[in-house]
Amino acid sequence: MEGVSEDTWLDVIQKMDEVYSQLVKDEIALEEKNAQLEQSQQFIFSLLSAMSDVLIACNEKGGIEETNAALCELVGRSETRLRGSSVYALMAREEDLARIRAVIEQTAPTRVGAVVEVELLDGEGRAVPVDVNCTPRLDSAGRRVGHVFVGRPMGEIKRAYHQLREAHEALKRTQQQLIHSEKMASLGRLVAGVAHELNNPISFVLGNVHALKRYSERLRQYLAAIHEREESSSETARLRANLRIDHLLQDLPSLIEGMLEGAQRTADIVSGLKRFSAVDREEYATVDLADVVERAIHWVRKGTSQSLQVQWTRHGPSPVNGNAGQLLQIAMNLIQNAYDAASSRGGEAPALEITMAREGDRIVTRFRDNGPGIPEHLLTRIFDPFFTTKPVGKGTGLGLSISYGLAERHGGKLAAGNLAEGGAEFVLDLPAATQEPD
Numbered sequence: 001m002e003g004v005s006e007d008t009w010l011d012v013i014q015k016m017d018e019v020y021s022q023l024v025k026d027e028i029a030l031e032e033k034n035a036q037l038e039q040s041q042q043f044i045f046s047l048l049s050a051m052s053d054v055l056i057a058c059n060e061k062g063g064i065e066e067t068n069a070a071l072c073e074l075v076g077r078s079e080t081r082l083r084g085s086s087v088y089a090l091m092a093r094e095e096d097l098a099r100i101r102a103v104i105e106q107t108a109p110t111r112v113g114a115v116v117e118v119e120l121l122d123g124e125g126r127a128v129p130v131d132v133n134c135t136p137r138l139d140s141a142g143r144r145v146g147h148v149f150v151g152r153p154m155g156e157i158k159r160a161y162h163q164l165r166e167a168h169e170a171l172k173r174t175q176q177q178l179i180h181s182e183k184m185a186s187l188g189r190l191v192a193g194v195a196h197e198l199n200n201p202i203s204f205v206l207g208n209v210h211a212l213k214r215y216s217e218r219l220r221q222y223l224a225a226i227h228e229r230e231e232s233s234s235e236t237a238r239l240r241a242n243l244r245i246d247h248l249l250q251d252l253p254s255l256i257e258g259m260l261e262g263a264q265r266t267a268d269i270v271s272g273l274k275r276f277s278a279v280d281r282e283e284y285a286t287v288d289l290a291d292v293v294e295r296a297i298h299w300v301r302k303g304t305s306q307s308l309q310v311q312w313t314r315h316g317p318s319p320v321n322g323n324a325g326q327l328l329q330i331a332m333n334l335i336q337n338a339y340d341a342a343s344s345r346g347g348e349a350p351a352l353e354i355t356m357a358r359e360g361d362r363i364v365t366r367f368r369d370n371g372p373g374i375p376e377h378l379l380t381r382i383f384d385p386f387f388t389t390k391p392v393g394k395g396t397g398l399g400l401s402i403s404y405g406l407a408e409r410h411g412g413k414l415a416a417g418n419l420a421e422g423g424a425e426f427v428l429d430l431p432a433a434t435q436e437p438d
Contacts, residue, residue, distance in 0.1 A: 001321075016076065021384060056128065057137065062087045062104055074153065076123020087149070092119040092127035104147055111327045117154070129154040130182040202261030208255045217250065218243045277299045286433045289363055290356060291316040296331035297354075300339065308339045309351040318356055318363045319433040322410040330406050330414070333399040335425050341371030341424060358432060362412075365428040374417040382416055 001425050054074055057066035067082045074118035075082070075090060088103075091097040114134045118126040132151035139145045225239050241244070252414040297310050319326070335352060342350030353368045374382060381403040400414075412430035419425050 024132060052152075054149075054151045054153070055149075056087055056090075058144065058149070060104070060144065060148040060167035061102075074122055074128065077290045090120050092121045096120075098150075100132075100134075112287045118151075120151075129158065150289045152187060190384045201262035201265040204258050205266075208259045208262075211255055212252075215255075218245065218248055237262045248310075267360060284322055285320055285324070286319050286435055287324045288367065289320045289327065289430065290314050290316075292324060292357065293354060293365065296328055296335055299328075300332055300335045308335075308342075309349055310335075310354065311351070312354040315356070318358065319435065320363055321433045322409070322430070326406045326408070330403045330428065331365075333403045334428070338367055338371065338424070339427075342369045343371075345370070345372050361432050363430050365430075367426045367428070368419060368423060368424075370423045373412060373422060374378050374424050376418075379418075381426060383414070 029191040049069055051068050051183045052384045054071040055066070055068040056064060056071060058064050064082050064085050064087055065078055069079075071080065072079055087100060088097050099118055103116065115131065116134060117131050118357060120130050122128050130151040130153050132149050135150075136144050137146040137148050142409045147382060206277060222243055222245050222284060225236055235385045287393050293312070294314070297312060301308055301310070333353075338352045342352070348370065351370045354365065355368075356363065358364075383400050400416075404414045407428060407430070410430055412428065415429070417425050417427075
């Protein structure tokens with residue numbers, strides 16, 4: 001071309017090379033951006049597919065714009081069919097529709113969102129409870145452009161909760177049966193003591209009744225003689241002296257008192273046995289814990305532990321709030337366990353020292369035996385149900401576990417440890433009552 005120098009052509013060619021190089025760079029950058037965008041889409045798609053919770057993204061009018069595989073599986077529809085449909089069409093009930101509509105149409109939504117429980121229609125037309133978190137979706141300018149609903153189907157959770165509740169109820173029934181079984185085992189020890197204790201008062205009653213029978217015969221003869229008009233007064237006086245009527249009449253009150261005492265002792269024994277053996281009715285009252293301990297010592301020694309040497313000194317009343325039968329069961333279990341442990345040692349006679357003291361607003365009772373003590377690695381397990389160190393057939397492993405639970409039920413605690421001089425120590429700590437026992 002005329003007027004265009006060779007240098008000009010070189011500049012044009014150089015500019016074209018620069019433009020081409022820039023185009024190549026832009027194309028490479030665009031391909032990299034597309035690859036990153038595709039990776040991001042794949043990542044988001046994998047997240048949506050992996051979510052076990054259902055996801056619904058809708059516009060301001062409730063039109064569905066995005067879902068996930070969990071929702072498609074729940075409602076039995078494909079993502080293509082769901083996209084563009086209304087979120088209201090998924091609701092099973094009118095009240096569910098009203099709740100979702102209230103969330104979508106609220107004028108001042110918060111970033112935190114709202115949690116509502118609704119029921120969605122599954123693929124077979126059944127209502128499925130879903131706990132939904134509703135959050136507003138905002139654009140770059142902060143304007144609301146829709147909502148995001150993330151929900152978890154509650155059917156499996158409710159079924160699991162129902163099964164858990166049934167298992168809990170079964171466990172409670174089993175626990176009551178175990179407590180009753182252990183109480184029956186303790187009751188067996190009581191019966192041996194009861195058989196011995198009932199002998200004395202019954203003997204009083206029987207002996208006095210036989211004496212009264214003989215005395216009544218004498219009285220009958222004496223009164224018959226009095227009413228015989230033909231008998232002389234001197235003969236009546238002689239018969240009165242021979243039959244010792246005056247002594248008999250003086251002895252009658254003491255005989256009757258003996259019978260009453262024996263009958264009362266029998267009634268007390270039976271009453272105590274009934275209180276202990278009856279099914280717990282959670283009847284709490286102010287109880288003197290010292291009386292409970294003394295009764296437990298008496299029953300255990302009368303029942304199975306005649307050779308147990310108990311060192312116990314009572315120091316005034318020790319009122320606690322509780323059930324006398326349950327407290328008696330705790331004390332009997334601790335005393336019986338102390339005897340069993342001390343007997344297994346051999347050599348010296350089994351002995352138990354019981355002390356009771358008021359420490360602030362607590363009544364603390366310590367049971368110290370002269371047994372071999374508790375191995376350190378077992379101290380954390382002795383209150384576990386069914387755990388026992390006794391030979392097979394000698395223990396159920398429930399006594400200490402039940403005693404621990406009963407102590408907690410009374411607002412106290414039961415602890416175990418070893419003494420420095422040997423033997424084990426169990427400490428029963430109960431809150432003191434504010435009033436004296438009846």
